[in-house]
Amino acid sequence: MLLAFDIGNSNTVLGVFKDGKLVTNWRIETDPNKSADEYGMLVRQLFDYEGLVMSEVRDVIISTVVPSVLFTVQHMSQKYFNRRAIVVESGVKTGLIVKYDNPKQVGADRIVNAVAAYNKYGGPLIIIDFGTATTFCAITDKAEYLGGTIAPGLKISSEALFQKTAMLPKVELEEPGTAICRNTIQSMQSGLIYGHMGMVEFMVRKMKKELEELTDTDRPVKVVATGGLASMIESGVGCIDYVDKLLTLEGLEIIYRKNRRSRHIHKDKMKCDCDKETR
Structure with a gap:
């Protein structure tokens, strides 16, 4: 399963995808004062309520316009899912040609919405x-x-x-x-x-x-x-x-698929390098 986070200024939307299909989604308040453990416990409660198993999450992807919350959710992903989350930022494949004067200034949510809308419509x-x-x-x-x-x-x-x-x-x-x-x-x-x-x-x-x-x-x-x-x-x-x-969540799933192969290649390379070091 894929767990997707769209972290906005007021609300955070979470979605769980299985085999490319959105299984469920939730909307919670974005709280910069929450710790990684508090977010982790909240996610656990949401999963339990829907009868989902957290250990079945294979990857996490995050889109955010709130930098102060990003590190917290990344830490939560690492601790509770043992996954280094993909963050929608410069360098991530989207399939778009960004014509903004400074592409780094475009909010991640706007890029994610554009990816989903272009793919659908x-x-x-x-x-x-x-x-x-x-x-x-x-x-x-x-x-x-x-x-x-x-x-x-x-x-x-x-x-x-x-x-x-x-x-x-x-x-x-x-x-x-x-x-x-x-x-x-x-x-x-x-x-x-x-x-x-x-x-x-x-x-x-x-x-x-x-x-x-x-x-x-x-x-x-x-x-x-x-x-x-x-x-x-x-x-x-x-x-x-x-x-x-659900445009933003669907965009996150599309971006994940575009980056999944290179992500797994990177993981395999890291594993090979580790194996060499232990020989």
């Missing part, structure tokens, strides 16, 4: 990830990652309104039903949610135009959305073609 593509930040990524039909946009996510915007104003309350992120609202809570919900929908419509329209100018393909640009709030936003816009909540 082909290009050209726009991928929207509704997470702590709302990100937009553009991929050509030749698997070129061109770049994109990073905007504040809905939760960040909501927290900012609450923290930076004296009179505005904290609100639930749900549609009020109207844009002309008659109370403060619904007025905030309208601005947050419908304002975000408007931003999405504008960004997709602008990125589609730029993609058409940068590529010479006649294929239509497909728009794929992922992340916890994707379904809410998709319900109020007309520009999203697919909502794919």
